[in-house]
Amino acid sequence: xxxxxxxxxxxxxAAVRTIPEGYVMTYGDIARRLGLKTARQVGTxxxxxxxxxxxxxxxxxxxxxxxxxxxxxxxxxxxxxxxxHRGRVNLKQYRW
DNA sequence: CCGCTGACTGCGG
DNA sequence: ACCGCAGCCAGCG
Numbered sequence: 592x593x594x595x596x597x598x599x600x601x602x603x604x605a606a607v608r609t610i611p612e613g614y615v616m617t618y619g620d621i622a623r624r625l626g627l628k629t630a631r632q633v634g635t636x637x638x639x640x641x642x643x644x645x646x647x648x649x650x651x652x653x654x655x656x657x658x659x660x661x662x663x664x665x666x667x668x669x670x671x672x673x674x675x676h677r678g679r680v681n682l683k684q685y686r687w
Numbered sequence: 688c689c690g691c692t693g694a695c696t697g698c699g700g
Numbered sequence: 701a702c703c704g705c706a707g708c709c710a711g712c713g
Contacts, residue, residue, distance in 0.1 A: 599710095618695055629709055634694040649694080657694045689713105696707085 599627065603636040610648040612671045614687035615680055617652050654679040 597605070606621050618630035627633065630652070637646050647667040650656060656664045656678055665675040673685050 622695090630695045631693065631708075632695095632710060635710065636694095638694050640694085646694080651694085652696055660694075691713095692711090693709105695709105698705090698707105700702105700704090 599625075599632065600636050600639075603627075603633055604642055604644050607637070607644045607646065607649060610645060610687055612645075613673060613685070615648045615650050615668075615673065615682070615685045616687050617650055617654075617682070619652050620686075621649065650680055650682070654682045656680070 602625050603621065606625055607616075610616050618633040621633045622628070622630045633649070637644075637649060640646060647664045656668075656675065661678055665678070668675050668680065673680060
């Protein structure tokens, strides 16, 4: 009931909500943390983005921002003091 | 059941 | 460091 029964959809959203302000995680990080098979699953859930979650804290494996949403995303990240340079974030520094 | 798509990745050039 | 691409696999028609 704690987690096991929850749907993948809910678990992904819950995981994203655990990312503290000022930190980021990659799609792969979340997938591995939840024991999911692929990072794409995480992306698929976020793409539907039905609920208010800090989606901007989720990046690609190399720190790149989400294609097509980079403007909005970099604005949100910078608003919480995360540096974005050339469309990417330094994971060594901000990865949770 | 089949084929295509996608908010992904890792590897090779 | 920067592409390009094949591999993966859940979701949808």
